[in-house]
Amino acid sequence: MQDERADDVAIVAVGELGDEQYLTMLTLRAPVAVTHSREDIASERLATWKAGGTVSMHPRHIRLPPTLAFLLLTLTSCARSRIVSPSTTFGAGAKPAKYVAVHVDHLQAGKLQSFADARRVWLDVLSRHATTDGRGLFLQTGDSGFLSLRPLATIGDLDRQASLSRAALASVDPLDLRKYDGASDALLAPPHRNEIWRYDEDLSFGTADPIEAFTAAAWGKMTVEEIDPTPAGEAYDKAWKEIREALVAQSYPLVRVSYWSRYGSGDLVSFWLAKSQRQFLETASVEATVATALGAEAADALFVRLKKTVLASDSIDVIPRLDLSSKPL
Numbered sequence: 001m002q003d004e005r006a007d008d009v010a011i012v013a014v015g016e017l018g019d020e021q022y023l024t025m026l027t028l029r030a031p032v033a034v035t036h037s038r039e040d041i042a043s044e045r046l047a048t049w050k051a052g053g054t055v056s057m058h059p060r061h062i063r064l065p066p067t068l069a070f071l072l073l074t075l076t077s078c079a080r081s082r083i084v085s086p087s088t089t090f091g092a093g094a095k096p097a098k099y100v101a102v103h104v105d106h107l108q109a110g111k112l113q114s115f116a117d118a119r120r121v122w123l124d125v126l127s128r129h130a131t132t133d134g135r136g137l138f139l140q141t142g143d144s145g146f147l148s149l150r151p152l153a154t155i156g157d158l159d160r161q162a163s164l165s166r167a168a169l170a171s172v173d174p175l176d177l178r179k180y181d182g183a184s185d186a187l188l189a190p191p192h193r194n195e196i197w198r199y200d201e202d203l204s205f206g207t208a209d210p211i212e213a214f215t216a217a218a219w220g221k222m223t224v225e226e227i228d229p230t231p232a233g234e235a236y237d238k239a240w241k242e243i244r245e246a247l248v249a250q251s252y253p254l255v256r257v258s259y260w261s262r263y264g265s266g267d268l269v270s271f272w273l274a275k276s277q278r279q280f281l282e283t284a285s286v287e288a289t290v291a292t293a294l295g296a297e298a299a300d301a302l303f304v305r306l307k308k309t310v311l312a313s314d315s316i317d318v319i320p321r322l323d324l325s326s327k328p329l
Contacts, residue, residue, distance in 0.1 A: 096209040097151030100259065101158065102195045103135070106145040111187040115146070118183035119324045125176045126326065131168050134161070134329035137214055138321040141222060146321065150328045151211055155196065164329040195264030199257075202237065203270070205244050206255035213255045214320050217273035219280045220254075225268045226312040236268075239306035243286065246293035254283055271318060 107115055119138075126132055136150035152158065169177065199210050207213040227233045258270040274280035284292075291299035 095153070096199065097153060097211060098199055099152040099155060099157075099262075100136075100149040100197050100199070100210075101152055101161075102197055102261075102264070103148045103150075104145070104191060104193050104195070105148070105184075106189050106191050107187050108189045112140070112143050112145070115184055115187045116321075116324060118180060118187075121183075122176070122180035123324070123326065125172060125180070129171045131171060132327040132329070134165055134168060135326050136328045137211060138324040139214070139222075140319040140321050142316045142318075144316075146324070148325075149197075149211070149214070152196075158196075161329060168329060193264070195261050197259035197264070197269060198262045199259055200268075203240055203258035203268070204256050205247060206252070207257060210257040210259075213257050213273055214271070215322065216275065217255065217320050218275055219277040220271050220273040220318045220320075221280070221315050222318040223270045223272070223313060223315040224265070225270070225310050226266075227268055228309045228311055229266075233309045235305055236309040239302055239309075242302055243290055243306070246290040246299075247286065249293050250289050252283075252286070252289055253279065273320075 105115065122133070134150065135148045137148065139147045139149065141147060150161075201208075204210065227236050253274070255273045256270055257273065258268060261267050261269055272280075272286075274283065287299065287303060290302065293299075294302070
């Protein structure tokens with residue numbers, strides 16, 4: 001499908017799809033023949049962002065002659081020094097954060113793109129001032145809103161957030177901040193709240209650093225479970241331990257990051273993460289994988305034990321939005 005338009009397009013990276021070279025683009029003020037790729041672009045989005053680019057949820061590509069592609073890649077590399085890389089942004093390689101401060105932005109129907117656009121305008125303002133608002137990692141939850149996660153080494157880190165935020169935004173025109181708040185807040189709907197989650201390494205799988213796992217992913221599913229608070233709920237941990245051992249034995253490719261909402265709902269919040277939507281959809285379910293490892297009968301009994309401890313459960317697709325994220329304070 002082609003679309004002849006004169007959109008503003010900002011170049012971020014050159015790559016290849018099949019045997020053709022492409023330019024992932026977001027500012028060319030000229031009509032260009034744009035093709036919407038049918039490839040699974042989730043992994044490419046992440047690679048582009050890690051290379052120093054800013055990517056959109058729906059990247060578009062334009063075919064380029066090899067010479068022009070090389071020239072544009074050379075030119076864009078000069079602009080990458082001001083782009084924050086995942087390791088710089090979220091402290092990859094440092095001791096994993098024990099807590100995350102979570103902000104829940106639930107949106108009115110059909111307002112997700114408008115909220116994202118307002119966020120991008122604000123990030124441009126912050127970039128011009130070489131600063132951050134400290135919101136951390138953004139996760140899109142279905143088409144209904146966003147979560148933003150700010151890593152915290154201790155609960156005490158919350159005490160210094162207000163002063164750090166004022167210092168970080170000191171050079172920014174207050175009018176720009178009011179415009180951002182006004183544009184984004186007008187799109188909100190209940191629930192709109194803050195929580196603090198505590199990372200549970202024992203209930204996670206495939207990663208030693210939850211934030212690093214999010215920045216390496218492009219697609220996933222968030223599951224919220226209300227676990228039986230009585231001693232009977234302890235069976236969840238025991239059952240999960242056996243499930244995890246089976247997944248390890250089968251080299252299961254997806255990653256699970258689990259948090260307890262300690263100051264909030266009290267629920268167990270888990271994310272199953274993949275490097276692309278295609279990988280997520282094509283990977284066998286956890287139940288099927290455990291059945292392969294243990295046999296169908298033993299696996300069924302194991303999951304019955306687990307599910308007996310879950311009083312309520314809900315899930316939603318989740319997409320790490322590195323293009324909307326910012327360096328924590």
